[in-house]
Amino acid sequence: MSTVAPARSAGTPWLPYAVPRLCDRYSHLVVTAGLVLTCFSGWWPQVGVPVPLDRALLAVGLSARVCTLRYTGQRLQARPVHLILALCLAWATLSALSVGTFQREDFFALLDRLGVVTFLLFVLSPLVYNTKERRRLLARAFTAFAVYLGVVSIAQMLGPHALVWPRYILDPSVGIHFERARGPYLEAVANGLMLLFSGALAGVTVARDPSRAWRLLGVAAIGLSIAASVLTLTRAIWVGSVLAAVAVATTVPVVRRLAVPLAGLVAVMLALAYAALPGIHELLLARGSDQYSLWDRLNTNWAALRMIETHPLTGVGWHQSSARMSDFIRQGPTYPVTSATASLEVHNVFLSRLAELGIPGAALWIAGLAGAVVHALIRRPDHADGVAWRGALLAGSVAWGAAAMFGPVPYAQPNYLLWCMAGVVLGSYLASQYGEPRSERAAA
Numbered sequence: 001m002s003t004v005a006p007a008r009s010a011g012t013p014w015l016p017y018a019v020p021r022l023c024d025r026y027s028h029l030v031v032t033a034g035l036v037l038t039c040f041s042g043w044w045p046q047v048g049v050p051v052p053l054d055r056a057l058l059a060v061g062l063s064a065r066v067c068t069l070r071y072t073g074q075r076l077q078a079r080p081v082h083l084i085l086a087l088c089l090a091w092a093t094l095s096a097l098s099v100g101t102f103q104r105e106d107f108f109a110l111l112d113r114l115g116v117v118t119f120l121l122f123v124l125s126p127l128v129y130n131t132k133e134r135r136r137l138l139a140r141a142f143t144a145f146a147v148y149l150g151v152v153s154i155a156q157m158l159g160p161h162a163l164v165w166p167r168y169i170l171d172p173s174v175g176i177h178f179e180r181a182r183g184p185y186l187e188a189v190a191n192g193l194m195l196l197f198s199g200a201l202a203g204v205t206v207a208r209d210p211s212r213a214w215r216l217l218g219v220a221a222i223g224l225s226i227a228a229s230v231l232t233l234t235r236a237i238w239v240g241s242v243l244a245a246v247a248v249a250t251t252v253p254v255v256r257r258l259a260v261p262l263a264g265l266v267a268v269m270l271a272l273a274y275a276a277l278p279g280i281h282e283l284l285l286a287r288g289s290d291q292y293s294l295w296d297r298l299n300t301n302w303a304a305l306r307m308i309e310t311h312p313l314t315g316v317g318w319h320q321s322s323a324r325m326s327d328f329i330r331q332g333p334t335y336p337v338t339s340a341t342a343s344l345e346v347h348n349v350f351l352s353r354l355a356e357l358g359i360p361g362a363a364l365w366i367a368g369l370a371g372a373v374v375h376a377l378i379r380r381p382d383h384a385d386g387v388a389w390r391g392a393l394l395a396g397s398v399a400w401g402a403a404a405m406f407g408p409v410p411y412a413q414p415n416y417l418l419w420c421m422a423g424v425v426l427g428s429y430l431a432s433q434y435g436e437p438r439s440e441r442a443a444a
Contacts, residue, residue, distance in 0.1 A: 099317030150224025192237030199225030240402030
């Protein structure tokens with residue numbers, strides 16, 4: 001799907017002609033920059049930036065793309081999934097208003113998790129990344145980002161610490177999971193998810209990029225992502241990475257043919273990580289045998305079921321599971337209630353949606369997720385690099401799904417990418433042109 005800005009006729013003011021043309025030319029760059037810089041979401045003051053630069057760039061880039069529609073001849077296709085997502089967002093907004101806690105934290109959770117930005121990226125990404133060059137830019141950006149995350153994560157755990165930037169990653173008083181590879185997110189699960197998402201997009205670069213240098217960088221990015229994901233010391237990431245690899249290897253023909261050398265690469269990277277990190281054997285055993293987090297998940301998940309039983313239609317209210325957790329916690333028969341349980345969120349995204357939005361609201365969200373992500377995975381791609389993008393989406397969605405079964409997944413960047421990639425894969429199903437470009441119609 002190509003876009004052509006209309007030719008400026010004689011006597012037409014320069015500014016109304018130039019602005020949409022500039023927006024068409026550069027909006028995808030602005031959106032891509034916003035997606036990459038979302039890694040600093042919530043931590044911008046730590047790098048000396050007083051405003052959330054990522055959100056500003058996404059708002060500007062997406063708005064610019066919308067403003068070019070009448071000039072480029074593109075249009076959005078009205079689909080059932082759009083109505084479902086709109087109803088889901090309306091239900092969650094009413095839920096937040098009804099419990100009287102539509103505060104700053106609840107609002108940003110609505111933006112990032114459910115949410116406003118994720119749905120907008122899904123709807124508009126076919127317009128933003130409507131050519132192979134623009135899709136290639138997005139894949140290249142996250143290939144380079146995978147190298148950055150991999151190097152920073154490995155350097156944090158193994159050294160040299162001079163390679164770790166931003167420096168707040170090395171500050172144990174900021175964030176959590178200081179003993180794990182946590183990246184700029186200061187959270188090991190978010191870092192692990194983005195290593196897997198970025199590694200999947202590096203796979204697109206390896207498969208489709210015409211530049212030999214970028215393909216080699218993509219191979220390096222995949223290797224770094226695999227090694228660094230182990231160093232997150234997070235079971236959900238380990239399970240997700242294995243499931244994602246199996247899913248891609250069994251469904252994508254080119255990966256299936258390369259399964260043996262890829263498995264060898266993974267084994268080499270894991271062996272190097274195991275040999276290079278002193279005490280990693282003990283760390284892996286400690287994480288594998290840690291019972292406290294398992295007890296917390298059992299406690300919060302059972303509490304979520306009690307919330308659903310008590311409030312099946314409305315739930316306890318958007319983003320209220322942690323605030324109401326103490327009302328629904330009960331002593332398990334074979335495991336204790338830990339000191340942290342009473343203030344935790346439900347550690348399963350699907351149970352959390354049911355507990356907070358009720359059965360109707362959760363049904364809308366699940367239907368929207370199926371209409372976007374699952375539909376993108378089963379629909380035949382409509383562009384040449386669609387198979388590679390669908391493989392990357394498969395890897396990312398499997399990893400996201402594994403993390404969603406074991407935690408609340410409140411992280412902006414992987415949520416953004418999941419829905420954005422689904423929109424890219426669906427392509428012309430969500431957006432199309434008004435026939436031939438205006439400039440050609442005018443010439444005729």
